[in-house]
Amino acid sequence: MWARGQDPALFASSQxxxxxxxxxxxxxxLLTSSLCVAAAVKATRTGAGEAARRLLLAALAGGVGFxxxxxxxxxxxxxxxxxPATNDFFMYYFILTWLHLLHxxxxxxxxxxxxxxxxxxxxxxxxxGYLEAGGCYWHMVDLIWIVLFPLFYLVR
Amino acid sequence: MVAVWALLVxxxxxxxxxxxxxxxxxxxxxxxxxxxGLYFMELRSAPVPLRLLFEGWVVVTxxxxxxxxxxxx
Numbered sequence: 001m002w003a004r005g006q007d008p009a010l011f012a013s014s015q016x017x018x019x020x021x022x023x024x025x026x027x028x029x030l031l032t033s034s035l036c037v038a039a040a041v042k043a044t045r046t047g048a049g050e051a052a053r054r055l056l057l058a059a060l061a062g063g064v065g066f067x068x069x070x071x072x073x074x075x076x077x078x079x080x081x082x083x084p085a086t087n088d089f090f091m092y093y094f095i096l097t098w099l100h101l102l103h104x105x106x107x108x109x110x111x112x113x114x115x116x117x118x119x120x121x122x123x124x125x126x127x128x129g130y131l132e133a134g135g136c137y138w139h140m141v142d143l144i145w146i147v148l149f150p151l152f153y154l155v156r
Numbered sequence: 157m158v159a160v161w162a163l164l165v166x167x168x169x170x171x172x173x174x175x176x177x178x179x180x181x182x183x184x185x186x187x188x189x190x191x192x193g194l195y196f197m198e199l200r201s202a203p204v205p206l207r208l209l210f211e212g213w214v215v216v217t218x219x220x221x222x223x224x225x226x227x228x229x
Contacts, residue, residue, distance in 0.1 A: 001221050004228055005225070028165055038196040151221075155181055156178060
């Protein structure tokens with residue numbers, strides 16, 4: 001945001017290359033997957049392990065979807081000859097969204113682990129802790145995107 | 157919780173399509189952050205200090221970003 005203030009014209013014109021609609025889709029994907037994770041955690045409290053598993057896998061699918069949209073997006077930007085080296089806006093954009101994507105990947109690994117964890121008929125308190133912590137990690141990745149989305153795509 | 161999700165999706169779509177002034181967009185973003193934290197991350201039923209830490213972070217971060225935005229415009 002500080003860098004934007006240094007050169008608002010550059011940031012505004014660079015932003016034109018981004019597609020709001022894809023980012024809206026991505027945000028909705030993550031919000032939905034967060035809902036699934038939150039619902040999964042609640043489901044395990046009533047012993048609905050199978051429902052929890054399906055919800056966690058659905059959340060994982062949301063993460064895959066996000067990655068796919070991002071790949072399309074990056075591909076389009078690269079095709080337009082835009083890269084982190086182009087200017088400050090794109091440097092921030094690529095670096096921050098890439099870091100976010102990596103965290104998302106870690107989160108997907110965690111969801112896969114949790115999906116297998118909830119198959120057990122009974123979870124020990126420690127395992128419940130893993131579930132809640134893993135769920136919170138996912139929500140955090142969602143939160144970061146909720147902030148990144150307007151910073152790059154919406155603020156003019 | 158589904159109601160919160162629906163509100164989040166509507167807020168996303170509206171601010172993503174209509175947009176609006178930078179300050180509005182940022183405030184909407186942090187309202188969303190707060191909803192995710194309180195409802196999805198279950199901070200509503202968390203110990204008060206933790207909840208306050210989160211609320212404090214939301215207010216500070218949002219204010220700093222709005223301040224930077226306004227000083228740069």
